[in-house]
Amino acid sequence: MQSASYDLFLSYQSEDSAQAEHLYQRLQSAGFKVWFDRARLQAGFNWHAEIEEGVEASRIVLPILTPRWKNSEWTKFETYGAEVVIPLLCEGDWDDVATPPLKRWQNISIDAADPDPADWKKLLAAIRDHLRRPAPIKSERMAFLRYTVNPHFVGREREMNRIHEALHAEPTAALSQGKIHAIVAMGGIGKTTLARHYAERFWRLYTQIFWVDAREEESLRSGYAGIAKLLFPERENGTDEEKLAQRALVELNGSTERLLVLDNVEDEESIQRWIPKSGGCRTLITSRFTAWSPGIGTSRVYVLDPGPARELLLRRTGRYGREAQSESCDRLAETLGYLPLALEQAAAYVAEEGPDFGFEDYLELYREATQDCLAEGVLGSTEYPDSVVTTWKATLAKLSPQARTLLRFSSFLSPEPIPIELFIKNVERVRAHFSEFPLPAGSKPAKESSSDNFMIRNALKDLTRYAMVDNTGQSFLVHSLVQMVERLNAAGDRRSVWLGHLLEMVNAYGPVNAHYPITWDIWDGLRPHAEFLLNLIPEELKAETALSLNEELAKWYYGKGLYNKSLVWEGLKLELAKRLLPENDPRMGSYLINYGESLLRVRGRAEEAAEIFLKAVKIEENASGPESPSVADNLNYYAMALKDSGQEEKAENVYRRALAIYDKTSFPDSERLARVLTNLSSRLLDRGDCQGAEPLIKRAVDLLESGKISASFPYIHHMLAQLGIIYYETGRNAAAEPLLKRALEFCAGTLGPEHPEMVFPLETYAEFLGSEAAVDAAMEVYQRTLKVVEKNSGKESYTYARILNNIGLLLQSHNRLDEAEKPLIESLEIRRRVCGDDSAEFMRVMGNLGELYREMGRLDDAHQYLDPAVQYWDRADVEIKFEAGRLFHKLARLYRYEAKSKETEEMFRKALKILDQRPEHEWTREARREWYEISGEKPD
Structure with missing residues (x-):
């Protein structure tokens, strides 16, 4: 740290550093001692502290004013408390580049990089004139300040600038009372510390500074009487405090530039008669009260930002230079909600415990004994002895029962914005708790309002008035430690009731x-509030209401495409249901379905999901009978899992049974019917039966077009896209494209353009564009699809690998073989890591790469990929699937290319044995056509 004094301090924005450098060199040459950060600051320096000391040690500050200068809080901070400021107008208009506190100084227009000789001479003369005068002495100017300066004060430069600018703004009609400003915040934020540092920082601007404790009328009167004795020590003051206080108030209304700090003001009414109404006195108020009249400006102060909070903990404990400490320090600051009092309290405890007791130790202690930790008092620089637990007691005593009730309920919610409608819509439950809190001393019961909205908002006004909440009009915020302390106050039997x-x-x-x-x-x-509440309530207190809330949370995550989180909440719900409900309760079937659907979506565990769905089917059959529509609902999910586990024929039969049940129902649920129709259509489409699939999906779309399905039904894009697929598979491309675009627009408009459900309509549209030979357009859509997948699932996911595989196949089908190789290899490597190299998913891409290398004429490479893939499907422990026939067909092509007739025939027959199970499928027709060219055999 520096101890020398300086003549000049250069204040500039970093973008103007070249001009500052030129000016520095010239001033040095002129014989002045100049503080210039580029010359002063070195690696390892605490630049905050260095700049503060540099300003303090300099007689004159020279701000290099450009349109960029006032964009920085630090440049303003450097100049506002200076003994003398000579603003150098280097670029722009004075009214545009100067801030209100600077306008009291005469500026000099000058080119800092190459000054005009006359301007330079004028500047030097002004500097020398000021330096000849004696420097002000701090002790002579600070008449009375109650507290010492906090050496650990951090992170409030912006607030101090804002306060100073407000106190020195040009008068307006709204500020006819004089220059008065209030620092408002809840207890523990550091209002008094901020006011004390304002006085310390800007002492040079005020001939006198006075500090008055304004908590009570007696302390106000005593404080003003003390000011009179300081101002008029030679007079006979007597003992009448009221007369002395009035004498001081008259003097404070005079023209002398003074700063008066009224600390801990209860409300505006309590100090109205004590505020100087005219003259040169600036009055700075600290208070928890926020509802000040327009004549008094306010600066609302909040918790510290994470960086300054860390700095406070490290400074207070002296634990710099320890990385592990720094990480746990950040966790501690976050746990304490960045509240300065709580941070000071924790840091004091850590420091007192000795060097071997760190932030992690305090965190563990805090988790074990939260109430004890928050009850620990610490005597800081403002002699504030209250702990976090007790600091809000005085405020709570002023709140109405209505406000206390809202605060108590809010304490059990998340420290996120709380919707006000939550209380308006449940006003009767809120009213039931008013009687648990006493009226504030001296107040009368509030008049009963006929408007629930008015009553709740009035209670919130009470909380806002004393800075206990931040109210935005539609929601409000409560600090996490306020919530914690209020929860601690709600111990005992009544807690479970709340x-x-x-x-x-x-x-x-x-x-x-x-x-x-x-x-x-x-x-x-x-x-966030539902989650917080469910995590807060002990398991033994959870009832069926918790089940319902749990279910909606799982649904919300599912709808948002956050399937992993949905699975977590589905699992929690199922465990709770098993504890609360009989095993054969029909609701258990519903909970099993929801869990199985998430399991299928997130983990892909189709066989496990199928068992869960089958159990749900049996529960519903026992409860409602085998022909119940609710049985059909569960059969739909069971069939989905069967299809995904490779039991496609069985899945089709289950879908048909579900559809038959719906068709027997007089008024089936249209949305559930549409899902079965879509799923069965998809199954028929997979086996190449477009003729059978089309009427099913058209029937589903007709339900939409006739208004029987809500426009918010999240399955609509599947229905539209599937009908589009059938149209382009059957050569009706002109009819297909509008449907595919409509599916995209619906999904993007309803769920958002980055929702994971966008993958299906995007992928489908890209395939369509590829079939139209619009390869570049298809590639653009695929790239968009990759971005959606990356955002939601990451690059290391099966879906990302699948899209890359499809991109490779698209490029290959349009003879862009060299371009196709890279995405196929990327897909293969992702599947190796995600699925393993002994999986059908991995072997599928192996076969695609082998086919690509055959087309490229790289036959050895083709065998390197195709042979292991075929060997995989030849294994006895692997269930043969339809896609295996496609792979055998690819190897048959390679043998044909190599003129190996025996191997070609053997592999074609092997392929057709599987493919002929779906004679209408395009793979089957393609293989049959090629085999006919070779053998002359026509299909049976």
Whole structure:
């Protein structure tokens, strides 16, 4: 740290460093001692502290004013508290580049890089004139300040600038009372510390500085009487404090530039008669009260940012230079919600415990004994003895029962914006708790309002008035430590009652079917609170209301495409249901279905999912009979899992049974019917039966077009895209494209352009464009698809590998063979890592690469990939699937290319034995056509 004094301090924005460098060199040559950061700051220096000391040690500050200068908080901070400022107007207009506090100084227009000789002479003369004058002495100017400066003060430069600019702004009609500004915040934020540092930072600007404790009328009167004694020590002051106080107030209304700090003000009414109304006195107020009249400006102060919070902990404990400590330091700061009082309290405890007790140790202690830790007081630089637990007690005593009730309920919610409608829609449950809190001293019961909205908002106003919440109009925020302390106050039997009622409130406020986008306006804001509450409630207190809330959370995650999270909540719900419900309860079937669907989607464990779905089918059959529509619902999921596990023929039969049940129902649920129709159509399409698939999917789309399906139904894009696929598979491309585009638009408009459900319509549209020979357009759509997959699942996912494989096949089909190789190899390597090199997924791409190398004439490479793939399907422990016939066909082509007639015939017959199971499939028709060219054999 520096100890020398300087004549000049150069203040500039980093973009103007060249001009500053020129000016520095010239001023040095003129014989001045100049503080210039480029010359001063070195690696390892604490630049915050260095700059503060540099400004403090310099007689004159020279701001290099350009349109960029006031964009920095630090350049303003450097100049505002200086003894003398000579603004150098280097670029732009004075009114545009100067801030209000700078306009009290006479500026000099000058080119810093190449000054005009007359301008340079004028600047030197001004500098020398000021340096000849005696420097101000701090002790002579600071008449009375109550506290010492906190050596660990960090992170409030922006706030100090804002306060200073407000106190020195040009007068307006709204500020006719004089220059008055209030620092407002809840307890523990550091309002008093900030005011003390403002006085320390800007002492040179005020001839006198006075500090008054404004908590009570007696302390105000005593404080002003003290000011009178300081101002008029030669007078006979007597003992009448009121007269002395009034004498001080008259003097403070005079023209002398002074700073008056009124600390810990209760509210505006309590200090109205004590505020200087005119003259040169600037009045700075600290208070938890926020509802000030327009004549008093306010600066709302919040918790520290993460960086300054870390700095405070490290400074206070002296634990610099220890990386592990720094990481746990950040975790501790986050745990304490970056509240300065809590940070000071924790740091003092860590420091007192000795060098072997670190932040991680305190975190462990905090987890074990939160209440004890928050109850620890620490005497800081402002002599503030209260702990976190006790610091808000005085504020709580001023709150109405209505406000206390809202605060108590809010303490069991997440430290995220809380929707006000949650309380308005559950007002009767809220009212039931008003009687648990006393009226504030001296107040009367609030008049009963006929408007629930008005009553809840009035209670919030009470909380906002004392900075306990931040109210935006539609939601409000409560600090996490305020919530923690309030939760600690709610111990005992009543806690479970509050939790139970809040659970009912959240469940009632959240709409059903949270996977539907139409519900997301509410669920997006409610979701963190529902999660927090469910995690807070002990398992033994959870009831069926918790099951419902759990279910909606799982649905919300599923609808958002966050399938891993959905699976977690489905698993938690199922475990809770097993504890609360009989095994054969029909609701168990529903919970099994939801869990199985997430398991299938996230883990791809089709066989396990099929067992779960079958169990759900049996539960529903026992409860409702085998022909119940709810049985058909569960059969649909069972068939999905069967299809994904390779049991395609069995899946088709199950789909047909589900459809038959719906067709026997007088008024089937249109959305569930549409899903079965779509899934069965997809199954028929997979086996090449477009003729059978088309009427099914058309029937589903007709349900949409006739209005029997809600426009928010999240399955619509599947229906539209599937009909589009059938059209282009059967050569009706002109009819296909509008449907595929409509599917894309629906999915993007309903779920969002980056939702994982976008993959299906994007992929389908890309395949269509490829079939139209619009390869470049198809590639653009595939690249868009990759971005969606990367955002949601990452590059190391099966889906990402599948898209890369499809890109390779597209390029290959249009004879862009060299370009096709890279995406196929990338796909293969991802599948090796994700699925393993002994999986059907891996072997599928092996076969595709082998076919590509055959077309490229690289026959050895073709065998290197095709032979292992064929050997995989030849193994006795691998169930033969239809795709194996396609792979055998590819190897038969290679043998034919090599003129190996015996091997060609053997492999063709092997391929056709499998492919002929689906005679209408394009793979089968293609293989039959080639075999006919070789053998002359026509299919049976």
